[in-house]
Amino acid sequence: AQKVTQAQTEISVVEKEDVTLDCVYETRDTTYYLFWYKQPPSGELVFLIRRNSFDEQNEISGRYSWNFQKSTSSFNFTITASQVVDSAVYFCALSEKGGSNTGTASKLTFGTGTRLQVTL
Amino acid sequence: DSGVTQTPKHLITATGQRVTLRCSPRSGDLSVYWYQQSLDQGLQFLIQYYNGEERAKGNILERFSAQQFPDLHSELNLSSLELGDSALYFCASSVAPRANSPLHFGNGTRLTVT
Numbered sequence: 001a002q003k004v005t006q007a008q009t010e011i012s013v014v015e016k017e018d019v020t021l022d023c024v025y026e027t028r029d030t031t032y033y034l035f036w037y038k039q040p041p042s043g044e045l046v047f048l049i050r051r052n053s054f055d056e057q058n059e060i061s062g063r064y065s066w067n068f069q070k071s072t073s074s075f076n077f078t079i080t081a082s083q084v085v086d087s088a089v090y091f092c093a094l095s096e097k098g099g100s101n102t103g104t105a106s107k108l109t110f111g112t113g114t115r116l117q118v119t120l
Numbered sequence: 121d122s123g124v125t126q127t128p129k130h131l132i133t134a135t136g137q138r139v140t141l142r143c144s145p146r147s148g149d150l151s152v153y154w155y156q157q158s159l160d161q162g163l164q165f166l167i168q169y170y171n172g173e174e175r176a177k178g179n180i181l182e183r184f185s186a187q188q189f190p191d192l193h194s195e196l197n198l199s200s201l202e203l204g205d206s207a208l209y210f211c212a213s214s215v216a217p218r219a220n221s222p223l224h225f226g227n228g229t230r231l232t233v234t
Contacts, residue, residue: 045225095219110163
């Protein structure tokens with residue numbers, strides 16, 4: 001069964017600090033997909049990024065970067081020069097392809113989330 | 121704005137009652153998912169539909185049911201409500217029910233059972 005672990009329950013940083021959110025996953029599939037979602041205080045879940053298991057290139061998008069390492073089953077998320085608006089709960093999630101090519105369920109298994117608090 | 125619309129935003133009801141949550145997926149998305157978010161259980165997958173047909177079931181109670189209509193909107197029905205059903209219920213949609221399809225979530229319906 002698939003599992004996602006976000007060991008950091010809560011992180012507090014001061015604005016402009018860099019912060020890394022950890023995500024470790026478990027899966028028996030060779031093809032799978034990893035996601036990060038942001039849940040700001042307003043409550044909605046916002047999709048940030050998707051990474052395929054066969055693509056280990058790191059990705060940078062502005063102040064956000066993601067480090068995917070299959071060897072350690074980790075998909076960590078770094079925010080550079082954090083801002084107050086980054087305060088939110090961040091969820092890592094995993095989806096397995098499974099054995100079917102007909103488009104089976106793509107349910108996401110979420111981690112428990114990391115609450116990031118950025119203060120002035 | 122994800123393009124997924126959920127109504128109502130808030131719902132307060134008493135134990136034993138029945139409620140219906142409604143979801144309109146993003147334009148062009150055929151697959152709809154329901155998730156429950158509670159403090160003790162986190163984000164739990166309930167059920168998935170694709171083009172009107174049920175595709176997968178997660179941790180959905182027998183008291184709960186859902187359907188997707190021909191116009192692709194979906195409804196989640198919760199009956200015989202208990203205090204423990206109080207949670208934030210999210211609907212999400214994707215173009216297709218493939219593992220690599222990002223889910224786009226609505227703003228959720230906050231259900232409070234008193």
